[in-house]
Amino acid sequence: MSQSEGHSRRMHAGAPAAPRFVGAGLRSDEIADHAQLALQRLPTLATLMARSVDPLGYRHGLQALALPQPLSRRLGRLAAExxxxxxxxxxxxxxxxxxxxxxxxxxxxxxxxxxAALFHDAGLADLDAMAQVGDYSKAPLNLIDAHPAMAARLLRDCPDVPEATVIAVLQHHERPDGSGYPSRLAHDALQPLGQLLAIAEAAGSVLPHRRPLALLIWLRLVRPGFRTDAIDLLVRGLHGIVLPGYSRPSESRLLILSEQLGGQAALFDDWLAQREHLRALALPDFVIERLDRIYGMLAQLGIDPQRIELALDSVADDELVTQELLALVQEIDWQLGDLLRDIERQTSPQSNWPGWRLELEALVQRLRAARGERG
Known part of the structure; x- marks a missing residue:
């Protein structure tokens, strides 16, 4: 549930009409058929899979799954409800x-x-109040944090499920820098299948709603936080995919872009001095590393936070630059929101962080201002 926490963290592919729940559950061949339909609805995903070393591997793999009856029934209920x-x-x-x-x-x-992929977020279905409205971003963080363990418990109750599957589900929101959840594992503590599921979950959340260019920008931005060879594989698969339907932004959209980019640039004004100040406060490494990563993306595209008018001038005459800058601003907004949630998670009442709350609250307010939040 990567983008289920934030402006797009629970954005999924458009679903077909809900199938009727059949008590016997779903058969493996039915699941494979449903996956193929999901693929056909997403041109970017279909093109990506056409470039796979095993384009039909997912289908054959799903057909070969021997689902225990409790899991088959659970998946059938999930599909229906x-x-x-x-x-x-x-x-x-x-x-x-x-x-x-x-x-x-x-x-x-x-x-x-x-x-593991078929059940990784199954715990969210148990959060009925949130699932009914489809907005998991309003859920208390302690409930959100519990969903990997809830899904893992479901799988562990079935003796034939491999332990590697259970561990992958438990770790699909962990991150190498230790900022993930529920256990804040890092680096060597993360298992290979958990690392792949983490990337697939994050990519699967954004892929249905972003064009290839925006996805490539997102991958560049998040690369340090995931297994890099897997990220690079996605980059190669997405490179050069062009979908029809691009249009030049309207004046109102350009105004929104100007306001968003302006707020983000203000956050990074004199960033090098800000960074030294934050380091002197002994903030956790992930806060500064994530801000550094976002600042680096701005710099990589030649955006000077003190002279954003130069970037905005280039937008007016180049459609591709416009699309890339719009995608970048959207990604930075998501990354800032993601950082805010991780700060909130790690500064909860049970946290033992030191007492520099005023400085931290000031940083949080600046992050919110950069996202255009009020109050």
């Missing part, structure tokens, strides 16, 4: 198999990963 969440699981499964095939994982690992 929470179709968007079910569609998200299917997209994540397809992306996960693309990664596993491209990185030459063994067939047994690919099967374990597909099973």
């Amino acid at each position: 929470h179709p968007d969440l079910y569609q998200h699981h299917l997209v994540v499964a397809i992306v996960a198999d693309f990664l596993a095939a491209g990185l030459q994982f063994a067939d047994t690992d690919r099967q374990a990963l597909l099973l």
Whole structure:
């Protein structure tokens, strides 16, 4: 559930009409058919899979799954009662198999990963009040943090489920820098299938709603926070994909772009001095590293936070630059929101962070201002 926390963290592929729940649950061949339909609805994903070393591997893998009856029934109920969440699981499964095939994982690992993808967010379906409105961003963080363990418990109750599948589900929101959840594991503590599922889950959340160029920008931005060879595989797969339908932004859209970019540039005004000040406060490394990453993206595209008018001038005459800058601003907004949530998570009442609350609150207010939030 990567983008289910924030402006797009629970955005899934458009779901078909919800199937009727059948007590016997879903058969493996039915799941494979549903995955193929999900693929066909997403041109970017379809093109990506056409470039896979095993384009039909996800389908064959799903057909070969021997789902225990409790899991078959649970998936059938998920498809009927929470179709968007079910569609998200299917997209994540397809992306996960693309990664596993491209990185030459063994067939047994690919099967374990597909099973993990099909159930990784199943715990969210138990959060009925939130699932009914489809807005998990309003959920208390302690409930959001619990959903990997809830899904893992469901799988562990079935003796035939591989332990690698359970661990992958538990770790699909962990991050190498230790800023993930629920256990804040880092680096060597993360298992390979968990690392792939984390990337597939994040990519599967944004892929249905962004054009290839925006996805490439997103991948460049998040690359340090994931397994880099898997990110690079996605970049190669997405490179050069062009979809029809681009249009030049309207004046109102350009005004919104100007306001958003202006707020973000203000956040990074004199960033090098700001960074030294924050380091002197002994803030956790992930806060400064994430801000550094965002600042680096601005610099990589030649945007000077003190002279954003130069970037805005270039937008007016070049449609591709316009699209890239719009995508960048959207990604920075998401990254800032993601950082805010991680700060909130790690500064909860049970946290033992030191007492520089005033400085931290000032930083949070600046982050909110950069996102255009009021109050």
